[in-house]
Amino acid sequence: MxxxxxxxxxxxxxSSPSVQDKQLDQTVLEILKHVQINGDNALFAYTEKLDGAQLDNLLVSEEEFYEAMELVDEEFVTALNQAKDNITAYHSLQIEKSWFTELENEVVLGQKITPIERVGIYVPGGKAAYPSTVLMNVIPAQLAGVKSLSITTPPNQNGKVNPYVLVAARITGVKRVYKIGGAQAIAALAYGTETVEKVNKIVGPGNVYVARAKKWVYGDVAIDMIAxxxxxxxxxxxxxxxxxxxxxxxxxxxxxxxxxxxxxxxxxxxxxxxxxxxxxxxxxxxxxxxxxxxxxxxxxxxxxxxxxxxxxxxxxxxxxxxxxxxxxxxxxxxxxxxxxxxxxxxxxxxxxxxxxxxxxxxxxxxxxxxxSSPLGVYDFMKKSSIINYSQKALLQAADQVIKLANTEGLSAHANSIQIRKDDHHA
Amino acid sequence: MxxxxxxxxxxxxxSSPSVQDKQLDQTVLEILKHVQINGDNALFAYTEKLDGAQLDNLLVSEEEFYEAMELVDEEFVTALNQAKDNITAYHSLQIEKSWFTELENEVVLGQKITPIERVGIYVPGGKAAYPSTVLMNVIPAQLAGVKSLSITTPPNQNGKVNPYVLVAARITGVKRVYKIGGAQAIAALAYGTETVEKVNKIVGPGNVYVARAKKWVYGDVAIDMIAxxxxxxxxxxxxxxxxxxxxxxxxxxxxxxxxxxxxxxxxxxxxxxxxxxxxxxxxxxxxxxxxxxxxxxxxxxxxxxxxxxxxxxxxxxxxxxxxxxxxxxxxxxxxxxxxxxxxxxxxxxxxxxxxxxxxxxxxxxxxxxxxSSPLGVYDFMKKSSIINYSQKALLQAADQVIKLANTEGLSAHANSIQIRKDDHHA
The missing domain is CATH 3.40.50.1980 (Nitrogenase molybdenum iron protein domain)
Known part of the structure; x- marks a missing residue:
């Protein structure tokens, strides 16, 4: 060293800026487009071409979950369960609560917390198939209250998914696991296909194609980060x-x-x-x-x-x-x-x-x-501001709001306040 | 209706997915590249070409701040100060604190909160010049503890910046205001130039060029959202x-x-x-x-x-x-x-x-x-996880960690634990 x-x-x-990579972008954008247009058919075709697997079904079957359980040893399951408990204990401390505050003058303000509804988790396959990835992504999402969780991971040439990954999914209770990898998996999660449910947020690590696809779908859906x-x-x-x-x-x-x-x-x-x-x-x-x-x-x-x-x-x-x-x-x-x-x-x-x-x-x-921050429960929750003014409170604030609106040249904004003021005096 | x-x-x-817009991307990427290569010179050239302004200096001078204060009326300043107080009061409730928790078995875990160091705020110019944008972006950043805050906003043809925006900046205490707009402003903030300090995060609304440039620099720096x-x-x-x-x-x-x-x-x-x-x-x-x-x-x-x-x-x-x-x-x-x-x-x-x-x-x-959530103090802070195990705690966990590492085929991970176990027994 x-x-x-x-x-x-x-x-x-x-560090040098990383904004451009034309070749990579072209490849990734083509995959995104094909999946958007051709749905499941595109997914089957890419999985054959890129993973060498001919699939009948994009979803891991109940039978395959059982096969996976048979393949792993008891000691692994015990260690994984202990890890799950530790991860759950730590992340529980990150759960945020809605709050409301009553100010003087009949004003209530607040911040309401709600879970993201649908989340997709990318789990890499091949040599870098990590059951820990499943726990680290699923547990905070579940603690946040995410209703619909799905995992996607590339199959091997025999169309099978890493058994340790499947056992980790089973331990967390996630049932929907797609056999899809690469940029095509990100496209499917972002835009939906016949089989794949469109999600609101995509998380999880991946290779350079996965990372680039996440950058492109960012905005249409949320992503965790580009690793x-x-x-x-x-x-x-x-x-x-x-x-x-x-x-x-x-x-x-x-x-x-x-x-x-x-x-x-x-x-x-x-x-x-x-x-x-x-x-x-x-x-x-x-x-x-x-x-x-x-x-x-x-x-x-x-x-x-x-x-x-x-x-x-x-x-x-x-x-x-x-x-x-x-x-x-x-x-x-x-x-x-x-x-x-x-x-x-x-x-x-x-x-x-x-x-x-x-x-x-x-x-x-x-x-x-x-x-940026470690992935956490906060990545699977979002906030809404709450504003509740009484008539009296609004009338007190009215002139200053109208002044600011007019300064910005937005008279319909001013009018929305003025009309309530006039109503009161009428 | x-x-x-x-x-x-x-x-x-x-809603239809919005991933591709080749013409726009080409324009924006060219601007990003020019600013990265040519720095301030590119900024002067784009400002002349796109805003019609020949500038001597990219920074708003102290004199220009005073001119702005002369141009606005007292009533506006009073209303803006009241708005500032209200925004500060609400956002103060969003400040998060670091926490530590001591578990049984000599384990301490925690979450340390630190501010982002340098933030750039884009404030649109022209007809849509909003002093409220300044308050809504600056105040949560200041409450988070951001050390270095700069604002960038396009000048008019005379090279001047909207006086209401400048007064809002002055009221919040932000002194560095650049006369730069469009994608070139985003490039300058993301990569730095002779005059413009490179930042860690860019926030604020903008037109389609600004939004697209934010999408492209995302990853090299953080952004708030693509509006x-x-x-x-x-x-x-x-x-x-x-x-x-x-x-x-x-x-x-x-x-x-x-x-x-x-x-x-x-x-x-x-x-x-x-x-x-x-x-x-x-x-x-x-x-x-x-x-x-x-x-x-x-x-x-x-x-x-x-x-x-x-x-x-x-x-x-x-x-x-x-x-x-x-x-x-x-x-x-x-x-x-x-x-x-x-x-x-x-x-x-x-x-x-x-x-x-x-x-x-x-x-x-x-x-x-x-x-996603409203912009808030949490957008200007980040978290670090804390892990502190005693020797005893590590030895207790050792076998399970080694098991999981070996399952994932990462023997050097296992060795980092094993070497501490061996040391104890030696």
Missing amino acids: KIMTASQFTQTNT GPSEICIIADETASPRFIAADLLSQAEHDEEVRAICITTSQEVATKVADEVERQLTDLERKQIAETAIRNNGYIIVAETLIEAFEVANEIAPEHLQLMIKNPNEQLRYVQHAGAIFLGNYSPEPLGDYFAGPNHTLPTSGTAKF | KIMTASQFTQTNT GPSEICIIADETASPRFIAADLLSQAEHDEEVRAICITTSQEVATKVADEVERQLTDLERKQIAETAIRNNGYIIVAETLIEAFEVANEIAPEHLQLMIKNPNEQLRYVQHAGAIFLGNYSPEPLGDYFAGPNHTLPTSGTAKF
């Missing part, structure tokens, strides 16, 4: 274990070659040892190839002069995952401005959050923690 | 005043020709009288042309069999503004599922919410209230 100073790193940490390459950033002082740090960097690096794995430390000794440990641990990894590429391309060890400088660099990165492996991490927490999830101390490694602790693993990536 | 039944209306209420045509929907029973209803429908209709103005009533008599009143009141309007076009194209009076049916239709529309001009509107509120803002009773007309009452006037339009 490259070892460098904070200012050397800052020069490498430039980019993921990252881990560890701030470590001299008390941190280089072995732990190296293992944690590699746990993120094994995801894919684009991952950024960064350790910022105030200790030159830790820096050197982490570099050694990473090399040593790399040799034993199952996904060595991927992790090694990520570490070579986007692995950095930054030696900071002070802890304050370390926090400045971390805030500039705004990492998806931030581990504070330092003395008194609770006290230092106030220096963190931008991060998706923050892991405190030596015994809160990032994989704990991926599966188990309870907070969501869908987190803002690629620096978007500067303006 | 057309009078029809609920089922007749339902057939007309179909479409606006609408008002009034549910009225036999107790409602047809004069009030007509005035309120027209107050929305005067905005632009695309506005939808809909009254759903359980009373045939109210339906007929509203139709007559709209015709009568139309003749006196300053913006008659616009309002008349909107009413002719998208004005509907729907006669519902029951109040329940009226609510069903309204929920399907998911209107930006919903007025309940019925007996006991508070009790009926529970039937509303989807609406941007809800106005209760005969003395809470929609213009009251546009300027004055306190809730935000930036609301989800065109049915997007099915999945």
